[in-house]
Amino acid sequence: xxxxxxxxxxxxxxxxxxxxxxxxxxxxxxxxxxxxxxxxxxxxxxxxxxxxxxxxxxxxxxxxxxxxxxxxxxxxxxxxxxxxxxxxxxxxxxxxxxxxxxxxxxxxxxxxxxxxxxxxxxxxxxxxxxxxxxxxxxxxxxxxxxxxxxxxxxxxxxxxxxxxxxxxxxxxxxxxxxxxxxxxxxxxxxxxxxxxxxxxxxxxxxxxxxxxxxxxxxxxxxxxxxxxxxxxxxxxxxxxxxxxxxxxxxxxxxxxxxxxxxxxxxxxxxxxxxxxxxxxxxxxxxxxxxxxxxxxxxxxxxxxxxxxxxxxxxxxxxxxxxxxxxxxxxxxxxxxxxxxxxxxxxxxxxxxxxxxxxxxxxxxxxxxxxxxxxxxxxxxxxxxxxxxxxxxxxxxxxxxxxxxxxxxxxxxxxxxxxxxxxxxx
Numbered sequence: 001x002x003x004x005x006x007x008x009x010x011x012x013x014x015x016x017x018x019x020x021x022x023x024x025x026x027x028x029x030x031x032x033x034x035x036x037x038x039x040x041x042x043x044x045x046x047x048x049x050x051x052x053x054x055x056x057x058x059x060x061x062x063x064x065x066x067x068x069x070x071x072x073x074x075x076x077x078x079x080x081x082x083x084x085x086x087x088x089x090x091x092x093x094x095x096x097x098x099x100x101x102x103x104x105x106x107x108x109x110x111x112x113x114x115x116x117x118x119x120x121x122x123x124x125x126x127x128x129x130x131x132x133x134x135x136x137x138x139x140x141x142x143x144x145x146x147x148x149x150x151x152x153x154x155x156x157x158x159x160x161x162x163x164x165x166x167x168x169x170x171x172x173x174x175x176x177x178x179x180x181x182x183x184x185x186x187x188x189x190x191x192x193x194x195x196x197x198x199x200x201x202x203x204x205x206x207x208x209x210x211x212x213x214x215x216x217x218x219x220x221x222x223x224x225x226x227x228x229x230x231x232x233x234x235x236x237x238x239x240x241x242x243x244x245x246x247x248x249x250x251x252x253x254x255x256x257x258x259x260x261x262x263x264x265x266x267x268x269x270x271x272x273x274x275x276x277x278x279x280x281x282x283x284x285x286x287x288x289x290x291x292x293x294x295x296x297x298x299x300x301x302x303x304x305x306x307x308x309x310x311x312x313x314x315x316x317x318x319x320x321x322x323x324x325x326x327x328x329x330x331x332x333x334x335x336x337x338x339x340x341x342x343x344x345x346x347x348x349x350x351x352x353x354x355x356x357x358x359x360x361x362x363x364x365x366x367x368x369x370x371x372x373x374x375x376x377x378x379x380x381x382x383x384x385x386x387x388x389x390x391x392x393x394x395x396x397x398x399x400x401x402x403x404x405x406x407x408x409x410x411x412x413x414x415x416x417x418x419x420x421x422x423x424x425x
Contacts, residue, residue, distance in 0.1 A: 012146040036159045037062060039146035040352070048205025049247055052212075053159070056261055061163050061200055062145065062214075065102050065109060067156040073114060075246040075388065076100040077379045078172045081213055083239040084230045088176035092354075093244040094377035100139075100245070107144050111161050113137040116150060116382040119281045122394055124149050126271040132352070138204045140170040166214050166243065167198045174216050174241055190237045191220025201240065203358060209246040211357065216241060230368040243326040243358055246388065247317055248381060255384040258282035263367045265378075267385050283340060283385035285378060299334060304342045309391075310354050311346040314396065321362060357389045370395035 040062065042345040043053040051064040075278035083089030099114040115134050120127040142160035150156035165171060167337035179187045197217035202413055204211040215238050223234035230235060250397040258266050264284040271279045307325055322343045332340035346354075346361070357379075 035100045036146045036148045047206045070093045077244045082242040089239045097379045111140045119271045121273045173222045188225040190218035210272040211244045213242045253386045255283040283387045308361045309345045310363045366396035370398040373398040
C-alpha cells in the first residue's frame with residue numbers, strides 16, 4: 001500500500017511539473033489580453049470623444065478614457081428621446097445639464113458631478129477653502145478592465161465597462177419622484193427599473209461628443225392605474241433617454257453677467273467672498289457670436305446660429321415656420337449682427353436625426369396628450385452660460401386645436417361679445 005501511495009504522489013508531482021509551462025503560458029496570455037488592444041481585438045470599435053467598444057457576442061459596452069482626460073471637466077447632458085407625459089418623460093424633454101469629471105483611484109475610475117453653484121475670488125485667502133462644506137457627488141465607480149501604456153511606460157488609456165452605468169440611474173435619475181398627497185397611492189406609477197429589460201439602443205460618437213441612447217424599462221406586476229391610452233401596458237413601460245458626454249467649448253467665449261433689472265435664463269452662482277447684499281456671479285445663457293468685422297457697427301457672424309426644420313414638420317407649415325424664425329434676425333441686428341440666424345430644412349434622407357445634439361432643430365410631434373403647445377429648451381456650459389445646443393418642440397394636436405377654437409369663436413362672433421354690465425359702461 002505504501003509503495004502504491006509513493007507511486008501515486010510521484011505521478012501527481014510529475015503531472016503538476018509537466019503542466020507548469022502550460023500554466024505559465026496561459027498566465028502570459030491573460031496579461032497580454034489586459035491591454036486594450038488585446039482585450040477588444042474582436043470587438044466593434046466606435047471612435048469619438050470617448051472611444052467605445054462593443055462585444056459582438058453579448059453586446060457588452062466598454063468606454064476608453066485617456067489619461068489626459070482624467071480630472072478634466074466635461075459637460076454631461078441628458079434628454080428624453082421618447083416617453084409619454086404621464087411617465088414624466090416626453091420626446092425632446094431636456095433633463096440633466098451638469099459638469100462631470102473622471103478620476104483614477106488605483107484599479108478604478110470614479111465619475112463625479114462637480115458643484116458649479118459657487119465662486120470665490122482667487123486673490124482672497126478664503127479661496128483655499130473653496131471646497132469646505134460643499135458635498136462631493138461621486139456618482140459611480142467602475143473597475144478598469146484593461147489599460148495600455150504610452151511611450152513613457154505609464155498607463156495612458158483605460159478601459160471600463162459601462163453597461164451597469166447606463167442600465168441604472170447612477171448618472172441621472174430617470175424615473176420622477178413619486179407623487180405625494182391625497183390620491184398619490186392610486187396615481188400612475190412606472191414601477192421599478194428592470195435591469196434585465198433595459199438596453200442600449202443606439203451609439204452616436206463624434207470628436208466632440210459621445211452619445212448613447214438607452215431604453216429604460218420599468219415594471220409593475222399589479223398597477224393600480226393604467227395610465228391612459230398612450231400607455232400600452234402599465235405592467236411594462238419603456239422610456240428612451242440619451243446620455244451625452246461633451247468636451248468643453250473652445251476658449252475665447254466671454255461670459256456676460258446677469259443684470260437683475262432684465263429677465264434672463266441663466267446660471268445661478270453665489271460668490272462666497274463677496275460682502276455685498278447681492279453676492280452673485282450669475283451668468284446669462286447666450287449664444288457665441290463673433291463678428292467677422294469687429295470694427296463694423298453691424299457685421300455677419302463668423303459662425304451663424306443654424307436652425308433645422310425637422311423633416312417631421314408638416315410641409316404646409318414649413319415656410320411659415322422659417323419666416324417666423326428668421327424674424328429673430330431683427331433683434332440680433334440691434335445687437336450688431338446681420339444674418340445671425342439661418343434656417344434650413346432637414347432632408348428626408350438625412351444621415352442624422354433630431355437627437356443629434358450637434359444640430360439645433362425645430363421639431364414637430366403629434367401626441368395623444370400633448371404636454372405643451374411649444375417648448376424651447378437649451379443646454380449650456382454651466383460655468384459660463386454659453387449655449388451649446390437647443391431645440392424647439394411644437395405639438396401639432398395642441399396647435400391645430402387652438403387654431404380651430406379661434407376660428408370657431410371668430411365665426412360665432414364670440415370675440416366681439418362682452419357682458420351686458422360692461423356694455424352699459
